[in-house]
Amino acid sequence: MDRNLEKATWYHYLIPSLSEKAVNYCEMSVVEVSSYQHWTSIMPKNGFLAVDCYADWCQPCRAISPVFEQLAKRYASKSFVFAKINVDNQQQVASSLNVRSMPTFLFFENGRQVDMLVGANRDALMKKVEALAKRSNGLTGDSSIPAALVARGFTNLASMIEKRQLECLNQDDDHPLIGLFNGKGNYLESDVDEQLMIYIPFLEAVKIHSIAITPTEDISYAPAAMKLFINLPNVLSFEDADSLEATQEFTEIKYDKANEPVVVPLRFVKFQRVNSLVIFISKNVGDEDTTRLANLQLIGEPVGGSSNGKLTKIDD
DSSP: OOTTSOOOOOGGGOOOOOOHHHHHHHHHHEEEOOSHHHHHHHSOSSSEEEEEEEOTTOHHHHHHHHHHHHHHHHHOBTTEEEEEEETTTOHHHHHHTTOOSSSEEEEEETTEEEEEEESOOHHHHHHHHHHHHHHHHOTTSOOOOOHHHHHTTOEEOGGGBOGGGOEEETBBTTBOGGGGTSSSOOOEEBSSSSOEEEEEEEEEEEEEEEEEEEOOSOGGGSEEEEEEEESOSSOOOHHHHHHSOOSEEESOOOOSSTTOOEEEEOOGGGOSSEEEEEEEEEEETTOOSSOEESEEEEEEEEGGGOOSOOOOOOOO
């Protein structure tokens, strides 16, 4: 590969050195691709991947590398993988990706390349990674879930959702369900009354441990009662939701503060293989005319990747 293909101006992107401890931690967050087979194995079928294609002789590569590692330290998760490819050592991988300049950053979603960045552009790299992190970590980019759940191996399941098949009955056209997914801070609101019927299909079977609901600035509009139904082929009608037995039902959801999520634990044993989830919200906290959600997070793990989650009894 021609070492003179990329002559980027790189001094502008130098950043203060990380401490030895921080560097070691960062390196643990980045996967170094060791073979073509290794490369194919780390590509997430349902999730996101950021790849730094570099060469040892490339000065811009060395300059931008700490930035990539810092981003990995901040955003790496089970649904967002960070990897590095030495193009000289892994020529088969580099050739398959059509990498011709260094550094080149490639971005994948569900196994498909969705973006690329050529050159050591620190600001552009940060923006692209942060944009993917928002889509990976949460419906509105909020990745904060309780540390105890993270320690047990659970994560936000946003990247496992088949977003093209989402449905929501009685949503306001100005505040639809998709607004929770686009990272623009929009909220979901019902239309003619307080009820909402949300249908969420998954790309593959998942286990759902809990649901995190974030109210808007006025808690009185937040959901107070909801029913959950699993593995239905499509969205329920409101009449069917009233007559069918729910997988689990909640009659009084309480919130501590506005704009802060409340985690609603589920009976985990009932949500061990979920292909779709219907959420029927029947009323809100203050008996307002409409219901509003600032964010909705499903917390759990894919069935195929389950490891640490243990079945525990959750009291209603």
